[in-house]
Amino acid sequence: MQARNTVSSYGAVSKALHWAIAALILTMIPLGLVAVEWPYDTSDALATKALLFSIHKTIGVAIFFLALARIGWMLSQPRPAPLHPERRLETALAEGVHWLLYVSLVAVPLSGWVQHAAAAGFAPIWWPLGQTLPFVPQSAALAAGAGTVHAVFTKLLMAALALHVAGALKHHLVDRDGTLARMLPGRLAASSGTPVPARRHALAPALGALLVYGLVGGTAVTIAGPDAESDARPGVALPATVGATTPASWIVESGELTFTVRQMGSPVTGRFGRFDAEIVFEETPDADGRHGSVTVVIxxxxMTLGSVTEQARGPEFFHAEAHPAARFSADILAAEEGDADVPxxxxxxxxxxxxxVPVTLPFTLEIVDGVATASGTVTVDRRDFGMGESYPDEATVGFSVEIDVSLEARRGGVAAGEGA
Ligand code: HEM
Ligand code: HEM
Incomplete structure (x- = not known):
């Protein structure tokens, strides 16, 4: 069997790509459906859910690249002519479905991948690439939207696939022609019917498929829209209480508060979308060496943590119902002797x-034109907060949690409404 297509038969490369991708897709659909439904109420269930998703994502990324290779190959090859060119509508429908499948092969994995990259990666992809993607910010809203789009696109893929398989079976069982046979490995070109010379790809079926995709995609984005909005939590701090400002107090204008924990051995970053900070700071310390104080209420x-946000908020971890806010109250002091990098x-x-729990957060600070930029990192141990007691080792959830803070604040004395 030759590698290239001819005007009447598929070559070995087309067949190999067709059946390899078909096998992977037929594995991925049930895998995705099962992974989504899998519970995560116990540590064992969570570990299995993460495993299912890691397999799903790893195979999915492979399909994405195989699909690109396949589409490139398809475009470079002659197309075996339809066996019944006189059935124009049926031929156009079959080709339209082929195009839907080709577009799905790119759009389905890509939307899943965007969901993964935006959600800061619960259940890592096992390839050494792709935990994040260029132009894809980490955002709960984007992750939720891409997840909805992925779920809708997979339904479109399933519908197209059902039509495609039904068509192949109809040719085989009803028409009893060689349509299926010429896609099977090792067979020669189909003999029934009179193949016409190869044509270029017809435009109408391709445009039809793109139209269907556009309509379904548009609907999916609209569905995802309001949901995503309500989930949107800009990583911007609430301004500190303006009424309390003095020249030494600072108003937080923007900031990021994230935490990173190892989940199944891979780092996962969560964030707090909101926090209230009251900061008093003077560059010259008082007699006790204090530069000021900070109180942060979160x-x-x-809080969002990839796809395990609900579980993280639950009784086993943050226990949001019983303890709806966290609070950090601290004195601001100069760094310990010898720690010049973090003043x-x-x-x-x-x-x-x-x-x-006592916590010391070292931080850098730069003040330019009354605007302070500060950032710091501290590592705490989840066990000190009684978190994750049913995860006694680090296999599922690591003990250390790295907290990263960065913020920009403006001197309160010049804040809007404060006048001179
Ligand atoms: C598992 C059951 C499947 C069967 C029985 C099947 C059967 C076939 C057959 C017989 C053809 C040749 C059609 C012709 O010569 O006109 C074909 C072509 C094609 N199949 Fe499938 N297929 C299956 C799964 C898939 C899957 C999962 C995909 C992709 C998601 C897919 C995508 C395509 C495409 C795009 C073509 C057109 C190839 C071209 O001419 O460019 N198929 N399939
Ligand atoms: C051709 C490849 C793929 C297929 C056929 C596929 C199929 C599916 C299916 C059927 C679901 C269940 C949707 C539902 O009803 O809720 C799903 C969910 C999911 N898939 Fe995929 N997938 C593919 C590629 C990927 C890739 C590459 C990634 C990430 C790198 C990914 C990540 C996800 C995620 C995160 C979900 C859960 C979505 C949510 O509920 O937010 N998938 N996938």
Whole structure:
């Protein structure tokens, strides 16, 4: 069997790609449906769910690249002519469905991949690429939207596939022609019917398929829209209480509060979309060496952690119902001797999930034209907060949690409404 297509038969490369991708797709659909439905109420169930998703995503990314190779190959090849060119409508329908399948082979994995990259990657892809994607910011709203689009596109793929398989079976069982035979490995070109010379790809079926995709895609994005909006939690801090400002107080204008934990051995980053901060800071310390103080109140409901947000908010971890907010209250002091890179530290107490734990956050600070940019990192141990007691080792959820803070604040004395 030759590698290239002829005007009447598929070559080995087309057949190999067709059946390899068909086998993978037929595995992926049930895998996706099962992974979505899989519970995650116990640590074992969560581990299995993550495993199912990692397999799903890893195979899905492979399909994406195989699909690109397949489409490139298809475009470079002669197309075996239809066996019944006189049945124009049927031929156009079959070709339209082929185009739908080709577009699905790119759009379905890509939308899943965007969901993964935007959600900061619960259940990692096992290829050494693709945990994040260029132009895809980490955003709960985008992840939710891409997840909806992925789910809708997979339904379109299933519908197209059902028509495609039904068509192939109809040719085989009703028409008893060689349509299926010429796609099967090792067979010669179909003999029934009179093949006409190869044509270029017809435009109408391709446009029809694109139209269907556009309509379904548009609907999917519209469905995802309001949902995504309501889930949107810009990573911007609430301004601190303006009424309390003094020249030494600072108003937080924007900020990011994230935390990173190892889940099944891979880092996963969650974020708090909102926090209220009251900051008093002077560059010259008082007699006790204090530069000021900081109090941050963080609503747990604003926390997102990939696809396990609900579980993280639950009783096993943040226990948002019983402890709806976390609070960090600290004095701002100069760094310990010898720590020149990080000139300040906020030394205080983190009250979280019913526990109060001493925490010191070293941070850098730059003040330019009355705008302060600060960032710091501290690592805490989830066990100190009684989190994840049914995960006694680090196999599913690591012990260390790295908290990263960065914010921009403006001196309160010049804040709007404060006048001179
Ligand atoms: C599992 C059951 C499947 C069967 C029985 C089947 C059967 C066939 C047959 C017989 C052809 C040749 C049609 C012709 O010569 O006119 C074909 C072509 C094609 N199949 Fe499938 N297929 C299956 C799965 C899939 C899947 C999962 C996909 C992709 C998602 C797919 C995509 C295509 C495409 C795009 C073509 C057109 C090839 C071209 O001419 O460019 N098929 N299939
Ligand atoms: C051709 C390849 C793929 C197929 C056929 C496929 C199929 C599916 C199906 C059927 C579902 C269940 C949808 C539902 O009813 O809720 C699903 C869910 C999902 N898939 Fe895929 N998938 C593919 C590729 C990918 C890739 C490459 C990724 C990520 C890298 C991915 C990530 C996901 C995620 C995260 C979900 C859950 C969506 C949500 O509920 O938010 N998939 N997939």
């Amino acid at each position: 609503p747990i409901a604003s 300040y530290r906020a030394e205080g107490t983190l009250a979280l999930a019913g526990a109060e």
